[in-house]
Amino acid sequence: MAALRDEAERRKGEIWEQVAERDCGGRAERGMGGDGVREAEAAQWRAGTIEFQGVGGPWMASEGLNSLFPMTDLSTMGFAEIIPRIPLLWYRLRQAVRHVERFQPHIIVTIDSKGFNFRLLKAIGAEYKRHGRDEEAPFCVHYVAPSFWAFKGGEKRLQHLSPLIDHLLCILPDEPATCQQHGISATYVGHPSLEAIAEEQKDRQSEGGETCFETSQQQQHGIPATPVGHPPLEVMAEERRSRQSVGGEASEGAVQREAGKRREEGGMEEEEKQREPHSTGVDQPWWKATGDGTSFRRQHGIPVGPQHIAICLLPGSRLQEVSRMLPIFIQTVDSLTKSRWLRDHLDSQGPDGTLSLVIPTLPRSSNVTARVESIFHSWLDSLRNKRPSKKFPFSLLPPLPSNTVVDIAAAVVVPALEVNASVNSRMRMIKPGPDADTFAACDLALCVSGSVVVEVLRSQLPLVVTYKANWFSQFIVKQRASIQYASLPNILLNKPLLTEVLFSECTPHNLSSNIRFLMENLDKCKARQTATAHLFYNVLQEPLNSNVSHAPDSELAHTPSKIAAQVIFTQFNS
The missing domain is CATH 3.40.50 (Rossmann fold)
Structure with a gap:
């Protein structure tokens, strides 16, 4: 330096x-x-x-x-x-x-x-x-x-x-x-x-808590700390060779059609067998994001209990994404609330079950947040036939129309970031609550394909990845694409470990069917998410563990x- x-x-x-x-x-x-x-x-x-x-x-x-x-x-x-x-x-x-x-x-x-x-x-x-x-x-x-x-x-x-x-x-x-x-x-x-993981580990260490990273003399010489539970490099190398040996290319349409066949009645379980990675046996993953979901629920009026399901909706970060995807997400939720299956499922978990929605978004001043609120209120208007309350960060919905079987207990729009002045007068960004708390409060997620998939994966939150573009953009992608998957974990591991519902398959019916499967198999899906995340983050971390040439000076953290x-x-x- x-x-x-x-x-x-x-x-x-x-x-x-x-x-x-x-x-x-x-x-x-x-x-x-x-x-x-x-x-x-x-x-x-x-x-x-x-x-x-x-x-x-x-x-x-x-x-x-x-x-x-x-x-x-x-x-x-x-x-x-x-x-x-x-x-x-x-x-x-x-x-x-x-x-x-x-x-x-x-x-x-x-x-x-x-x-x-x-x-x-x-x-x-x-x-x-x-x-x-x-x-x-x-x-x-x-x-x-x-x-x-x-x-x-x-x-x-x-x-x-x-x-x-x-x-x-x-x-x-x-x-x-x-x-x-x-x-x-x-x-x-x-x-x-990996930056977020390192920052969280540093915070835990500074607070005197446990950390999953070693703090040996390695760090004093710029060598990256090895995560506890991290498999030997030769094991990861073998995993990578195994992944790379899976060759062949398939068009998006062919993959979607094959997935559709497996999703036919009685076929969803077979598809899940194809997704299932091997268990890692790691009790405390070094990459895991930890959050206080119970406090988040209480703060935002979301009931606590296994019969109170919370779905995290992540419709994207760009205005055009939100405008296209959030209405589809809302139609999906609307379909679920009118399903007798959902009521039966919640009743099997406990009395007076409810469904809640959580939508992380941008700061209040963002035009994306304004669009989320606008679309959301339009939906409320159609349900209640009157102007809804403008109070945020959350709105409590009254009983829905008679054809709705399950009431929505709470709909929470959570601004992710705000700007405040720090003590040294420099401007810095702070969050009203960590994303880990938001994800920990939810039972599953419906998200647009993008970097957020990686964040959700760290929280071991079962999810459905989806995307729908302009018809012309979809046509170009189908003609030019050389990969089978859209989400980075699936691409990097070359396996359909995360559920993807893309393009023409992205309909409220298909999304609600996949959400239903996740809800019926939450424990199994969480275990699968853990194994998938472990494989994924090991692939990302391995080269940094094996290459010590980047940070010869101890003043540089290896992030x-x-x-x-x-x-x-x-x-x-x-």
Whole structure:
């Protein structure tokens, strides 16, 4: 770190950041690791040795960044969905290029949002070349590799990125080797979910509680602590070879049709046998998120007891996702409440059973939260035929129409993040309650495919992963996709361990059928989630355990964000 500080001071290490910070199902992801990159050099920055400018969200603002423009302007996805936003995106692109020309940074860090960022880097390179200043061009680092493994011919497209990127920071362990084969310098820095695990372990240790990580002399020399219960590396290597030996590609349609056949009457159990991973035998997983679900329920008026089922709805983080998916989720819940099966199931667990909904979302000021409330109240209007109360964070529903069998006891909309001033007058983000508490309070989850799946997995919460896009986007994906699954755990483990209901299969009927199966087999599904999560997190952690070259200085914690910061400055100075 001393050499990095000296170099930053000598060069006035200015960094221009375009941060694709995004929320996934209600929890801001801190720029997919961008906050950690900044925190790694926060001391030098506050001392005046590093200057940050660029685009970011609330987490970056909490560190003092004045965003060039609202980062939400870049929050879009799909194919047809982007068309109406092209003029705005083009304007923001030119605005960013002009700012870089004025700022003249030494380093540019772009994060995710490949459609915007790669065009940005190309335009910046063209400007430097046009002025004959190629040698003065900034060092360009991109965080989060494009999903080349998800589409046919994706690997070949990597070679077009070589002129744009000086170094690529990857969050999946097998990505760097492929990138390097196509001429791109790359490093695996760890998945952002490992950051959250490390932070929680650090908090437990500082509070004097138990920690699942060893604190031996390894850490003093930059060697990552080995999680208690972590299997030997040779065992994990054998697991990986076993997974990679499962070859072949299948179209999304074929996979969905096969899944549909297994879901026919009497066939759901057979499908679950195909999903079942081997038990790990780990009593206290090192990756597990622990929360106080009972306190959360009492705080938000959700009844406690096995006959009181709470479903966590995670309709996405983008406005277009929420607008498309939340109505489907509500129709699914509506179908469940009218089901005699649900009443019989709740009665079998105890008297006066209820169903509750929990919807984690963004801060109150977010337009996504406003859309959630709007859609939710429209549903209440249709049920109650009058204007519902505007009180939040939760609404209690009165008895529903006569055709409804199960009352909804509580509907809780939980803002995930708020901004408050800390004691040192710097702005920081705090949560009214940890996500782990939210998930611990629920019995199962219905979520849009995305990073939130990984968070739910840590909480061992049975879930159904789903997604439905514009018909044109669905057509393009089906034509180009080279993978069978949508959720990262299924992709990385190459098995349908998590239930996925995608595209044309995403209907209230299919979703309610899968939720029904989870409710009938909660204990079994939780055990399966535990085994799946253990396999998944071992795959992510293994390369960091076996590679000690990233953090030779004891001042750097061996976390994804700190590794990323180390790699950026090491590559810049090399």
